[in-house]
Amino acid sequence: MKKILFVFTIVSLAFVSCGETKKEEVKKEVEAPAKEVAKEAPAESADDMVALGEKLFTDKTCVSCHQLDAKIVGPSVKDIVKIYEENNASLVEFLKGNQEAIVDTDAGQVAIMQANLDGFVKDLKEEELQALAAYMKSNK
Ligand code: HEC
Structure with missing residues (x-):
């Protein structure tokens, strides 16, 4: 029983941290294009x-x-x-x-x-x- 609980904890931990990295990746993807647009905007020389x-x-x-x-x-x-x-x-x-x-x-x-x-x-x-x-x- 203890073993099962242990495994469950590991699995759920892995799941939680996975979820977080995913969220961050999505955030990065959202931010990246905005930066590119700013760079590409024709800045007055x-x-x-x-x-x-x-x-x-x-x-x-x-x-x-x-x-x-x-x-x-x-x-x-x-x-x-x-x-x-x-x-x-x-x-x-x-x-x-x-x-x-x-x-x-x-x-x-x-x-x-x-x-x-x-x-x-x-x-x-x-x-x-x-x-x-x-x-x-x-x-x-
Ligand atoms: C009718 C006359 C007049 C016109 C038109 C005028 N100025 Fe001035 N300006 C002055 C006088 C008098 C001063 C000195 C007083 C002062 O320094 O604020 C001055 C000062 C300045 C200063 C220095 C401010 C400081 O820190 O002392 C700047 C900068 C300036 N003018 C920019 C401009 C620009 C840009 C324009 C056009 C958009 C302009 N002026 C149009 C009369 C004029």
Whole structure:
């Protein structure tokens, strides 16, 4: 009788652990294709992002206040990128309104840029913000 119980325990243990590996295998199979899709999705190449950002920088009027090398209404793109790199800050987060100004903190100047953020930058897509940031960073 003891022997039978022992065998039964072994068999049921084997059955339980088998069931678990099966479950894990199924889980892996479900997860794997999702990863592949993400890999295959046509990621915008870095060059495409910079080109899109350059277009947006003009179309969205950023260029009327930001020149590459010289301060006009707002700081130059080069100055902005330099300060962002030094502070390890994110241009996209600033454009999303999640981060305070760090380049020119004069209240009047900040208000001018804030009007853009509230006015139309908030309507830009994540990808467009990424593109603007990529373009700005390509000009350091
Ligand atoms: C009407 C003028 C004007 C326009 C248009 C404008 N900016 Fe600005 N921007 C400013 C001024 C002024 C500042 C300085 C205040 C400040 O640093 O926040 C500034 C600052 C910035 C900064 C630095 C923020 C910081 O941390 O200090 C970034 C980045 C920026 N602008 C990006 C953009 C982008 C991208 C666009 C277009 C989508 C744009 N700006 C359009 C006037 C403008």
